[in-house]
Amino acid sequence: MTDAPVDDRTDFDDADRGWIASLDPAIVTSDDGRVVWDNDAYAFLGGPCPPTAHPGLWRQGQLVARQGLYRVTEGIYQVRGLDLSNMTLVEGRSGVIVIDPLISTETAAAALALYRSHRGHRPVTAVVYTHAHVDHFGGVHGVVTGEVPILAPEGFMESAVSENIYAGVAMSRRALYMYGSALDKGPTGQIGCGLGMTTSTGSIGLIPPTVSIVRTGQEETVDGVRIEFQLTPGTECPAEMNFLFPDLRALCLAENATHNLHNLVTLRGAVVRDARVWASYLDEAITRFAGRCDVAFASHHWPTWDPPRIVDYLSLQRDLYAYLHDQTLRLINQGHTGIEAAELLEMPPALDAAWHTHGYYGSVSHNVKAVYQRYLGWFDGNPANLWQHPPVERALRYVECMGGADEVMGKAEDYQRRGDLRFAADLLDRVVFADPGNGRAKEQLAGVYDQLAHGSENGTWRNFYLMGSHELRHGIVTSPPATVSPQMLRALSVGQLFDAIAIRVNGPRAWDEELTIDWEFTDLGQVHRTTLRNGVLTHRADVAAGGAELELTLTTAQMIDLVTGRGFEGIGHRGDLGVVGRLLAVLDAPDHNFAIVTP
Ligand SMILES: [Zn+2]
Numbered sequence: 001m002t003d004a005p006v007d008d009r010t011d012f013d014d015a016d017r018g019w020i021a022s023l024d025p026a027i028v029t030s031d032d033g034r035v036v037w038d039n040d041a042y043a044f045l046g047g048p049c050p051p052t053a054h055p056g057l058w059r060q061g062q063l064v065a066r067q068g069l070y071r072v073t074e075g076i077y078q079v080r081g082l083d084l085s086n087m088t089l090v091e092g093r094s095g096v097i098v099i100d101p102l103i104s105t106e107t108a109a110a111a112l113a114l115y116r117s118h119r120g121h122r123p124v125t126a127v128v129y130t131h132a133h134v135d136h137f138g139g140v141h142g143v144v145t146g147e148v149p150i151l152a153p154e155g156f157m158e159s160a161v162s163e164n165i166y167a168g169v170a171m172s173r174r175a176l177y178m179y180g181s182a183l184d185k186g187p188t189g190q191i192g193c194g195l196g197m198t199t200s201t202g203s204i205g206l207i208p209p210t211v212s213i214v215r216t217g218q219e220e221t222v223d224g225v226r227i228e229f230q231l232t233p234g235t236e237c238p239a240e241m242n243f244l245f246p247d248l249r250a251l252c253l254a255e256n257a258t259h260n261l262h263n264l265v266t267l268r269g270a271v272v273r274d275a276r277v278w279a280s281y282l283d284e285a286i287t288r289f290a291g292r293c294d295v296a297f298a299s300h301h302w303p304t305w306d307p308p309r310i311v312d313y314l315s316l317q318r319d320l321y322a323y324l325h326d327q328t329l330r331l332i333n334q335g336h337t338g339i340e341a342a343e344l345l346e347m348p349p350a351l352d353a354a355w356h357t358h359g360y361y362g363s364v365s366h367n368v369k370a371v372y373q374r375y376l377g378w379f380d381g382n383p384a385n386l387w388q389h390p391p392v393e394r395a396l397r398y399v400e401c402m403g404g405a406d407e408v409m410g411k412a413e414d415y416q417r418r419g420d421l422r423f424a425a426d427l428l429d430r431v432v433f434a435d436p437g438n439g440r441a442k443e444q445l446a447g448v449y450d451q452l453a454h455g456s457e458n459g460t461w462r463n464f465y466l467m468g469s470h471e472l473r474h475g476i477v478t479s480p481p482a483t484v485s486p487q488m489l490r491a492l493s494v495g496q497l498f499d500a501i502a503i504r505v506n507g508p509r510a511w512d513e514e515l516t517i518d519w520e521f522t523d524l525g526q527v528h529r530t531t532l533r534n535g536v537l538t539h540r541a542d543v544a545a546g547g548a549e550l551e552l553t554l555t556t557a558q559m560i561d562l563v564t565g566r567g568f569e570g571i572g573h574r575g576d577l578g579v580v581g582r583l584l585a586v587l588d589a590p591d592h593n594f595a596i597v598t599p
Contacts, residue, residue, distance in 0.1 A: 004056070004355040011259065011355055015063050015302040020118050022068035023082060028110045028200070036106050036202035039067045039081050041185040042192070050187040052454040057462065060260065060360045061192040064301070069114050072303050073250050073295050075225075077119065079111035084179070084196035085135040085299050087111045087143075088252065090245065092223025095125035099252060100136040100299045101143045104202025108139025124148060125223040129209060130254035130299055131240035132159035135196075138204035141487065149222065152209035153231055155239035160206065161496045163237075164488070166503060167269065169590040172479075175199065175268040177596065180463030182470075182477045188450075189466060194260050194360030194459035195300050205487035213241055216284075230288060232256055232281040234274045236263075242281075244289045251293040251310070257282060257317040259301040259355065263362035264324070264370035267460050272374040275367070279322035286314050313356065320357045323348065324364065328371035337380040338372030363458045392599045395433035405431050409441055416448055421455075424448045429597075432472070436598040445597075446472040468597045478593045489560050494521060494528055497556075498539040501563055501587065507535035510586040515579050518548040523555040532583060550575035 026039035042065040049058035067081025077089045087108065088099035096115070101108040116122065124144055129137045129152040137160070140150075163171070176182060181198045183190040190198065211220065213229045220227050230242040236255045243252050255262070256278065265272045296310045297303035304313045324345075331341040342365045351357045359365075379386065388394060402408045412427040428445035431438060446469035453465035471477060489497065514533045521528065529543045545551060553572035554562070562568065562580065 004353060004358065008355075011063055011302070014304065015066050017302075017305070018071035020069045020071060020077075021114065023110065023114050026067050026082070028082065028104075028107050028202070030106050030202055034201075036104055037082060037110075037200040039065065039197065042197055044186055045191065047187075052188045053191055054455060054457045054462075056355075056358055056457045057191060057194065057360055057459055059355075060194055060358075060459070061197070063259070064192050064194075064196055066302075069118055070302075072297050073248060075248055076245070076250050076295075076297070077115055078297065078303075079114055080302070081197070082111045082114070083107040083135065083139070083200045084193075084198065086297075086301075087115075088297065088299070089115050089119075090225055090248075091119070091122065092125050092225045095123035095223055097126045097128060097222055097225060098124050098143045099128045100130055101127060102139035102200065103135045103204060104139050104200040105142040105205060106139075106202035107200045108142030110142075112143050126151065127207075128152070128222075128227075128243075129156060130242075130252065131237035132156045132163065133237055133255070134160075134164055134204060135199065136255075136299060137206055139202070140207050141203075141205040144207060149211050150207055150209045151211040151213060151220065151222065151227075153229075153233070153239040153241040154212050154214045155233065156209050156212070157491070157493070157496075159237060159239040161492060161499075163270065165492070165496070165500050169592055170594075171268050171270075173592060173594060173596075176477065176479055177464045177467040178266065178268045178460045180467060182479065183463065183466050188454070190463060192459050193463055195258065195262075206491040208491050216288075230281070230285060232278075232285075235278040235281055236273060238271070242285050242289070244292060246292055249292065249294045251285070251289050251296040253285065253296055253298040253314075255299055256285070257296070257314055258298050258361075260360040261320060261357055261362045261364070261367070264321075264367040265373065266362075267366065267464055272370050274374065275321040275325035275371060279318045279320075279325065282314055282318035282321070286311060286318070290314065316351060316354050316357055320347075320351055323351065324367050325371055328368045329375065332372060332376065337382075338369040338376075339380070341372060342366070342368040359458050361459060363461065391433050395430040398430045399434040405435060405438055405441060409444060412444065412448075416451075421448050421452050425452065432597070433599050442472040442598075445469075471597050476593050476595060486560065486564075489564075490557065494519075494524065494526070494556060494559070495539065495541060497559065497563075498528070498530060498537070502537040502539075504587045504590070505532070505535065505537050506586055506588040509588075510535040510537075513582060513586055515582055516548040516550075517579060517583070518543070518545050518551040519559065520545055520551060520553045521556055521559070522553060523557075530583075532586070537583075548575065550577065550579040552580075 028037040030036050045061045045065050049055045070078045072078055075091045079087045083102040087102055090097040126148050127150045179193050179199045180190040216230045218229045226247050228244045228246055232240045240254050242254055264275050290311045295303050295305045304310050327345050328341050345368050399408055408427050408431050412424045416424040425448045431441040432445055449465040449469035453462045456462040516531045519528045527543050527545045528539055528541050530539045551574045558571050
């Protein structure tokens with residue numbers, strides 16, 4: 001249970017402050033009529049917390065489900081509750097600057113339309129991406145039609161690509177678990193994810209930034225509005241930045257300080273973030289900006305007003321990440337593994353007493369393990385864990401040793417009855433992995449997952465458990481390949497495109513293949529060479545043409561067409577075109593719908 005003060009209504013007051021209008025109905029559809037966002041589905045959260053939800057998470061859901069256009073301060077507005085993230089609008093001399101255009105073209109367009117219906121038809125004169133996560137750039141085509149400056153932190157594209165392309169398929173499958181977008185909403189179902197309600201499911205795009213923010217203290221004037229930047233690389237995202245509007249006395253905290261404990265590693269998977277650096281940048285934000293702003297807002301949740309409250313809020317957020325970092329290392333250096341440290345680490349009462357330090361999105365438990373992972377990796381140092389059997393092989397042996405499936409299921413029921421749901425889940429997971437055809441075991445495990453979900457303070461844990469139980473009962477929720485749209489592919493550099501192809505090479509199938517292709521890009525004036533040998537596709541930029549088995553003359557767009565199987569149209573060549581077929585023949589398609597709770 002939470003120690004935060006139940007009768008303190010400050011968060012509700014702040015979440016409602018400046019409300020102008022809500023979208024009614026709060027449903028956004030795509031061109032073909034598909035619902036990509038439905039915030040009205042959360043109307044049930046107006047009621048009291050049922051026994052099937054953690055009171056803290058229910059309260060967070062009530063706050064986050066608020067939806068509409070809000071005035072933050074003179075000249076700054078936010079549209080909240082129309083996607084996982086917020087869109088912030090800053091009025092300039094001739095139009096409006098959009099900070100973070102949500103995930104989908106459709107929700108971004110709806111948010112901008114809501115703003116315009118109350119503030120007039122101001123043209124979008126610039127876009128700012130606070131960082132390289134898809135909920136902060138994916139909807140850009142919903143707000144930008146022509147060419148406008150797009151500002152982003154240095155390293156934005158590299159970060160966007162590595163997080164969304166290289167491991168993108170696995171991450172989006174796991175994100176389906178984490179955000180629960182496919183789950184039914186309701187008191188026993190999805191009630192948000194802590195950071196927002198869920199992810200929209202419209203079309204995702206990316207326009208590369210045109211203005212790179214490369215240093216702290218850099219100032220830019222955009223549409224007549226002065227902005228002073230603070231780079232915060234390695235915090236919530238490898239490329240991220242806070243910034244001050246000195247003339248408006250407003251501070252944008254990107255996603256570095258939100259109204260929950262954030263993730264040091266997200267359950268969808270990510271490179272582990274650095275809690276030490278995160279804390280130090282929050283402290284720098286206090287020293288640089290706190291005396292010069294009357295409101296601090298972020299790209300999730302609601303703003304915080306008044307200088308003393310801003311300092312208090314940022315200080316607690318700083319201490320939260322610093323405490324997690326330092327105390328985990330203290331415990332690690334006493335010989336505790338990540339799993340042990342996660343059980344041992346207690347948060348200080350002063351941090352527990354605030355609402356915004358609670359683990360609705362990140363959790364103390366999985367963040368401690370993330371710190372362990374960052375410093376020491378996957379191995380806990382115990383040789384018994386160095387070379388374990390994979391899950392199915394282990395499960396078969398465990399079930400055999402414990403006397404067969406029925407015996408294990410009976411034992412699991414005992415643990416479940418005694419309230420040890422964690423071990424009940426562990427046992428039943430072995431039965432299911434030993435025999436995925438065991439319907440009774442799957443149903444029993446689904447019931448345990450439901451109970452774990454209903455007790456969880458963390459929204460992403462709740463969603464993971466609920467998706468697990470849903471897929472145990474109904475099979476895999478298939479989803480269309482979400483993250484990589486053609487628009488996004490077109491935003492990549494040639495090197496990134498070749499990287500994306502290289503990770504699809506089926507090694508064993510390519511062991512005996514050897515081929516070289518020169519790619520002469522007419523739009524770039526560059527020749528790149530790719531070589532496939534030893535099952536690896538490597539590439540070099542800026543080579544002198546000649547000597548390859550095949551030379552192709554083409555544009556970047558034609559290259560995307562070629563490797564996505566749309567043929568050779570308009571592409572010039574010298575040499576054996578069959579080489580392309582040999583390359584395509586060794587590429588594997590990723591599996592967008594791989595199994596998680598069954599083998
Ligand atoms: Zn975000």
